[in-house]
Amino acid sequence: MSDNQLLETIEKYLNGGMTKEERARFEILRNENPDINDKVAEHKHFTGLIKQYGERLELEKRLDAIHKEIDVEALEDEFMIHPSGIVRLWRNHHSKISVAASIAIFAVLCTLFFTGYLSNRESNYIQLRDVVNKTVKTVNQLKNTVNGMKQRSNPGDFRGTGFAITANGLIATNYHVIENADSVYVQNAAGKSFKAKVLLSEPANDVAILKIVDTSFRNLEPIPYTLKRAESDLAESVYTYGYAQDSPVYGDGKLTSANGLSGDSLDYQISIPINPGNSGGPLLDSRGNVIGIIQAKQSLMEGVHFAVKASYLLNAVDSLDKKVSLNNKNILANLNTVQQVKKLKNYIFMVKVYGK
């Protein structure tokens, strides 16, 4: 039997075109002859595959025909999640926008460079009024509760330092410390607060004078220091003492210039490490004379600070309606710094300001 004929027989067998006897005979042949058996299986599989392939093509044609009746574009419009206008604008024009932005930035930088804006000739200035954050408040409240202290524990919205200039409760500080104040309290070294009112403020010179009006306030011991009207000399040793934090802080340095920022004759320039909260504190020389009020620091140069000269404070005191007799007996002059600071303690106050 040739291959051709064998194939025909196999097809006849698979199609069921054989008579019963033929079929029985072929099955015997198939069982005895594994070669033929393989051929039958192989042919069945292969023609089956052709048939399935045909059916698949047919099905695809049917699906395509159905698909043609669907308006795909209308559906696409309906289902597309349209990005917002700005996103579309960016997608369509992002290269142009990027170039434009680069040019704009470059132009701005060039302008700043050529106009000298980028050089730091005019350095900024930070006033040392301390913005007390909430954490500190909470911590203080806790501390005070634990200690069972009765007095007012709120440290205020802003904080600075002030110092007594008379035993009956006149306090000098910076105007910027009490600026916009609704109420002002001063707290002494023992932690006791007294209500104070602003007696005089001189924004131009950044000087303010407070008066303690609290009924619980008892007059202080005589003021141990004097205010020095004459201008001090360069390189003098100076120090300050104030509430840069919750406990008083001592800091010392030198008087480095008789003029402040940009030659401003209101200020001394000093090299004392001071911090927010120091504002309004006294600047003393080594003999215990108050020569200024700590005012501000320069933001760009480290260790450069300013203090308002005491002569401006004296002028302010002179301008008060009620005549004030200032202390003119300096009892600190012959003491060393440690002893001076010990004496000072009771005359330096934390100024607590509550905003409007």
Next chain:
Amino acid sequence: MSKESNNGIPTDSEVILGILNNSESVLKRLYVAYFPMVLQLIINNNGDGDEAKDIYQEAIIILYNKVKTGDFELSSKLKTYIYSVCRRLWLKRLSQMNRYGGDIKDFQEYLSVDDETEKNNERDIQFNKMGDALKLLGEPCKTIIEDFYINNRSMQDICDSFGYTNADNAKTQKYKCLQRLKKLFFQQ
């Protein structure tokens, strides 16, 4: 009532019965019912309308074959099944094209349908090989094979339309064609 069911979305059991009975209208209603859902999935995930058509038809064919071979079990809504198959196929396509950005916007709930798409993939490879082999085979062999094995025409019919002088010649020709087709198919 019957009119309504002839136009709207077919019920799941209608679809199964319709496929088993080769109903053209059920196939059409099925196709029209769920294509928008798949289109929405594809065009909002880096694809276009033509790709949606490819994916959707592949899913319909998978469903169709499963129903025909009797191993389709409706364990969820048909809608969910179709969506899940399409989602799976599209993720595979996206990663093949390196267009997969790592996330896909979904519009329906879905199931995990891994193995079904794999099985279909193997069959597709066989069909592609068959298609290529038939193309290489050329005429008149291609038509003879298609007429006899796909369209079930008799040898006598084929003999007549090709103008063979007798059926034996046609048979010999068919035999030669089949041998060549096998060779082309297995060579690939």
